[in-house]
């Protein structure tokens with residue numbers, strides 16, 4: 085399939101990460117265009133491009149920017165979310181390591197638009213191998229005058245998934261425990277250190293230079309009706325060629341797996357796909373002829389989320405998959421909300437029992453009832469994310485659960501619970 089890449093267009097150039105390499109590929113051209121525009125014009129350009137946030141929720145970036153109050157001279161912040169803790173997601177570290185200047189250019193454009201002079205890049209500490217490269221990029225860009233008068237802090241995350249949630253991220257930067265804040269007030273009104281703040285994902289920010297260079301109509305034309313541009317997917321699991329791929333938003337999930345990734349590993353039949361990170365409800369093999377954009381996946385009862393596509397073949401035990409995911413969410417719940425803290429713990433315990441061969445058929449209704457008690461009742465979206473794989477797993481792969489319960493064991497030998 086032929087289409088034009090946008091943010092990974094020059095990723096074959098091994099020197100792209102240097103300032104010289106980036107400039108030779110047309111780098112900082114978007115910033116030059118932004119410098120000729122008024123801040124509001126840049127916001128309008130981004131709004132017209134229909135760029136949607138690529139960290140998970142898909143909120144339109146220009147609209148989010150428009151929520152910042154217009155108070156000239158007031159301190160405000162930009163935070164770039166480079167925490168990337170959602171299981172299966174590995175696109176941001178790939179983008180940052182290949183093209184740090186593209187992120188810096190995007191940051192400078194965003195800060196010009198929003199009249200911000202301080203930016204925090206909240207980077208997961210496991211990505212420490214990127215820190216030297218990034219600090220060098222910041223120093224080089226500053227020396228050559230590409231960062232205006234911006235102060236950029238590369239803040240090291242402390243390794244908790246919840247710190248990727250935007251308000252927990254703010255708490256963490258402030259030196260506190262990563263506990264999400266109740267909203268409202270939203271960060272645009274009361275964010276970092278109590279000041280208006282915009283939080284955007286790495287990939288979202290990296291699309292900004294191309295929009296300034298080519299215009300919003302060009303960007304919009306590349307995407308679908310409700311979202312402009314391409315997106316970068318991180319594909320893992322039982323495909324021939326797993327990895328990060330920039331793809332057009334109009335492509336189907338089926339084509340991602342069978343064209344872009346070369347099909348199923350060892351040509352084994354497909355059983356299930358998680359299309360947007362661990363929080364996304366699971367799709368069955370016959371449900372993948374669906375667009376990868378936010379709205380198409382939402383209509384299919386799942387979500388585009390963080391762009392992490394996880395592919396499972398027919399030899400996969402879905403009880404094991406769901407147990408693995410709920411174990412993660414239960415460990416990572418910050419514990420502030422009872423439905424999340426208790427709900428994830430009980431879901432994990434019950435599914436673990438089923439996995440070990442100690443479950444009963446009534447457990448399946450109990451699991452669904454618990455998920456009903458957790459939905460839309462908590463401070464942040466972790467609880468809703470946690471119920472996605474459980475509910476869809478029990479509803480769509482009920483046969484796997486029943487088999488476990490009736491045979492009192494896992495009949496997929498290589499997936500068996502250790503000790504069974």
Ligand SMILES: Cc1cc2nc3c(=O)[nH]c(=O)nc-3n(C[C@H](O)[C@H](O)[C@H](O)COP(=O)(O)O)c2cc1C
Nearest residue numbers: 137138139165167168169248249250284285288465
């Ligand atoms: C539990 C949880 C973890 C999250 N982790 C991340 C993350 O690692 N990176 C990210 O960009 N967004 C993450 N998000 C989404 C952020 O809260 C926020 O919506 C996003 O950073 C906004 O950027 P965007 O508008 O550019 O997508 C997470 C959300 C939740 C509820």
Ligand code: SF4
Nearest residue numbers: 418420421424462464
């Ligand atoms: S939903 Fe879970 S992770 Fe989010 S604030 Fe409540 S307890 Fe913490």
